[in-house]
Amino acid sequence: MAIQQLETVGKKFHDATKHSPLSVMLDPNYVDAITQPSAFKIYPKFYRRFELDKENPVHDFIRLTSTITFEKRYKYDSYQLRVNPSAGALYPSDVYVQIRGIKGIIDGIYHLEVATNSLTLVYELIDDGLESYILPDCLVKGFIFLVSSVYYRSSWKYKNRSLRYCFLDSGHHLGAIAAAAYLYQKAIQVIFDFDKIELNRDLGFENKEFVTASVISGEIKPKTVRKLRSPLPFVSPTDYFEANPFIEAGYRNTVLNDTARDLFSNRKLVPEIPYFNCPPEKFLPTILGRRSARAFKGGTITQAEWEQIWHCLQQTLPTINQENIVIYLVVNRVEGIETGLYKELQLLKAGDFREQAKYLCVNQALARDSAITLFFASHYDNYQTAMQIAGWLGQRLYLISNYLGIGCSGIGAYHDDETKKILGTSQDILYAMAIGR
Ligand SMILES: Cc1cc2nc3c(=O)[nH]c(=O)nc-3n(C[C@H](O)[C@H](O)[C@H](O)COP(=O)(O)O)c2cc1C
Structure with missing residues (x-):
């Protein structure tokens, strides 16, 4: 019953964002480029930052999930293109990573600051962590990536149709994480159904950003981990914001609900190295050169x-x-x-x-x-x-x-x-x- 409802709801949002020759003519998506909201989230300067070192394999694995690979300069402007493509080069997706039990790195939740290739420590772990929202009764020694969507970066231009682009871009970002994992021969598992609503709240996202997926990479052990002991403060991911109720409803209504989640409980997760038919040592130029x-x-x-x-x-x-x-x-x-x-x-x-x-x-x-x-x-x-x-x-x-x-x-x-x-x-x-x- 719950799955049936989801089918209908998801389809309703897809159908409401169809293009037709008439819709394209009536709304050609013209925007004034100078009003584009910022494509980079930057936490306030008092947060601790750690620059990612290309020579360190763990750092480089994280860096290559999102880094800038090309700069296009125009007379008055420049575009920074990344390992992941993005509809209209608007980059609604951001990445967070929980790191636990990795030598030389403080156990914590970090925001990946793409503009500076650094990790911003947004939360230090004690007996708590992201596992409790994603994989209850498990502890992950290693990495838990979260992909989020800052929808206004895309809805600014594409209005309601950007619901599609936020999800597609998030999928591309998962693909970029998988590619970095392949390069460094790390096993991963992607999870789409978990308590995203509660996690968004505890990460302080308000209605400006939402988690779309998580990627587990590490050793999974049976252990109870607490939910975050204190929620994170809100930090704006764009310089300004206009709410789009359609996108917010489209997201909320397509998050798997409790009943559906029960079907997936009892998960036996075995991370695997993602597949590519080229030798990993030859893959770096492909990741960096993708256009x-x-x-x-x-x-x-x-x-x-x-x-x-x-x-x-x-x-x-x-x-x-x-x-x-x-x-x-x-x-x-x-x-x-x-x-x-x-x-x-x-x-x-x-x-x-x-x-x-x-x-x-x-x-x-x-x-x-x-x-x-x-x-x-x-x-x-x-x-x-x-x-x-x-x-x-x-x-x-x-x-x-x-x-x-x-x-x-x-x-x-x-x-x-x-x-x-x-x-x-x-x-x-x-x-x-x-x-x-
Ligand atoms: C979901 C999605 C939709 C896209 N749609 C179009 C499109 O309709 N036409 C087009 O020329 N490029 C399209 N692109 C390509 C983007 O314009 C391109 O990724 C962006 O300009 C960044 O350039 P790069 O991929 O070379 O890094 C799309 C990309 C994505 C991820």
């Missing part, structure tokens, strides 16, 4: 390259909250593979769908000039989880494509109903992506 393709020249990719990419996408994600995502493909330019519309690897309709793909993706040429344009579809159980899993898969697609020297871009803007119609599916379209030369 979104801004245009494709229209060249082909080979069948062997596509098979490697597909193989990577098929590997299970280390999480106990799986959601089934079906990938539809518009194959435009793959040597040895017939052009047309595919459901996974099954040809649905042969032919040239390039112009249609461009039209569906709100006239973005990337979808036409790609080798393949992908659509992630789902009859999800839980919307918040499914969107994050789509983003996580998206991060995998970026990394494996870029590793092979193939361009990739996320595409959050597409006409929902028309895409479903062309693909011939009743499943919701959660995300689109394009890969190519």
Whole structure:
């Protein structure tokens, strides 16, 4: 019964944020760039900070989950791009990490300050910690990452549709954490269903920021850990804020409720090293060099390259909250593979769908000039989880494509109903992506 309710509620929020040719015309998302809220959360200066040292493997593991990798300078402005992509480069997601039992680091909860590559100690642990909200009766010796979403950074521009982008971006950030874990051969487990509402309150987030997912990496021992003995004070994650009741309701209504959580209780968590089909020692340049393709020249990719990419996408994600995502493909330019519309690897309709793909993706040429344009579809159980899993898969697609020297871009803007119609599916379209030369 509880799961049934969630299905309906999550879908209601997805349906309310559909794009159509009319909606895009009526609201083209124009904003005055100088009013953009800050993309970096900075705790007050009296908090203790520890700079992350690239030469220290533990520090570097944490740094690579979020760091800035490229700076684009314009006449009056500059953009700092990161290991994780973000819709509109607005970066709603932030990362916190609880560190326990690691030599040379104070046991505590830290905010990862991306602007300075440092950890801000926001809470020292005694007999308490994040475990009690996420994994009751367990103690984690190692790391518990939290990904949060500062929704106003995205809703400032994308209004209600930013609910999607907050979840997708959070999923990409999980993918970035998984990539850093792979590089340092650390086992992880991602958990989406836990007491997020209580945790948001105790972390002092008010309605400005919300936890979307957690990542456990370490040794899990049976032990009772107390909830945080004193809540954290509120620290504003942006310089100004405008509430969006739709986003707040969309988040709250898609957090798994108690009844649903009971189904997942008794968790047997076994962290695993995430999968990538490239040697870990060769992976650093891929993490640091990941970028979104801004245009494709229209060249082909080979069948062997596509098979490697597909193989990577098929590997299970280390999480106990799986959601089934079906990938539809518009194959435009793959040597040895017939052009047309595919459901996974099954040809649905042969032919040239390039112009249609461009039209569906709100006239973005990337979808036409790609080798393949992908659509992630789902009859999800839980919307918040499914969107994050789509983003996580998206991060995998970026990394494996870029590793092979193939361009990739996320595409959050597409006409929902028309895409479903062309693909011939009743499943919701959660995300689109394009890969190519
Ligand atoms: C959820 C999501 C949706 C996106 N949608 C689009 C899109 O519709 N069109 C586009 O050209 N780029 C899109 N992007 C790519 C972003 O513009 C890009 O990630 C951002 O500018 C940062 O650049 P980088 O990925 O090279 O670091 C999207 C990225 C994400 C994560």
